[in-house]
Amino acid sequence: MNHIPVFEMEKIKLRGLKLSDAPSLFPFMSRQDTMKYITPHPVLSLREMEAYVEERLAGFRKQTEIPWVIENEKGRCIGFFRFHKWSVWHRKAEMGAVIHPAYQRTGIMTEVFLAVLPYGFDTLNLNRIVGDIFAENEGSRKLLNKFGFREEGVLRETDFDGERFQDTIVFSMLKKEYEQVKQTFDQ
Structure with a gap:
């Protein structure tokens, strides 16, 4: 894959991440409250944000992730989404997202x-x-329940948020499960 596909939906557009997106991502990805379920160490500077974007783009070139920017109908950057830990061989990926607080x-x-x-x-x-x-x-x-993801289990105290250890819940959807529920996505 040499390009990231663009998706235009009713309220949003998903398009490939670019280095020039760093200034638009920084205001909300640098916020502790926005990042509390992701990392205790949000980016502290525009340069760190640029480095983060460069890492995501390097992951895309290595075919280990697909990073998108989420834009609203006015073209304003309101979020970030990616498939990461993407394995073509194992045919699996994990999802990660950050949404500007005003759009959560x-x-x-x-x-x-x-x-x-x-x-x-x-x-x-x-x-x-x-x-x-x-x-x-x-x-x-x-959100995961709404789309039919199954809860697989709890990883106890797997992540430290800077103050205490957090349990992580793992959800997944398999292709055969997706096939059973995908017609409901169009409604």
Whole structure:
């Protein structure tokens, strides 16, 4: 794959990440409250944000991840989504997302899933897509449940958030499960 596909949905557009996106991503990916379910160490400078973007693009060149920027209908960067730990051989990937606080709980991630799940299963021919979340992340839990992801189990105190250890819940969807529920995505 030499380019990242573009998806235009009702409220959003997913397009390939570019280095020039760093200044738009930095204001919300540098916030502790936005990143609390991802890392205790958000980026501290524009240069760190640029390095993060460069790492994501290097991962794409190595075919280990696919990074997208999420834009609203006005073309404003409101989030970031990626397939990571992507393995062509094992036909699996994990999902990661960060949404600007002003756009959380507004249906943005529902539209992202409506684009990336068919792309992952139908185009990339993945057999397994994983979403692992901190146990306290109720928004992500609801989203994964809404789309029919199955809870596989809890990894106890697997991540340190800077103050305490967090349990991680692993969710997954298999291609055969996706095939059973994909017609409901169009409704």
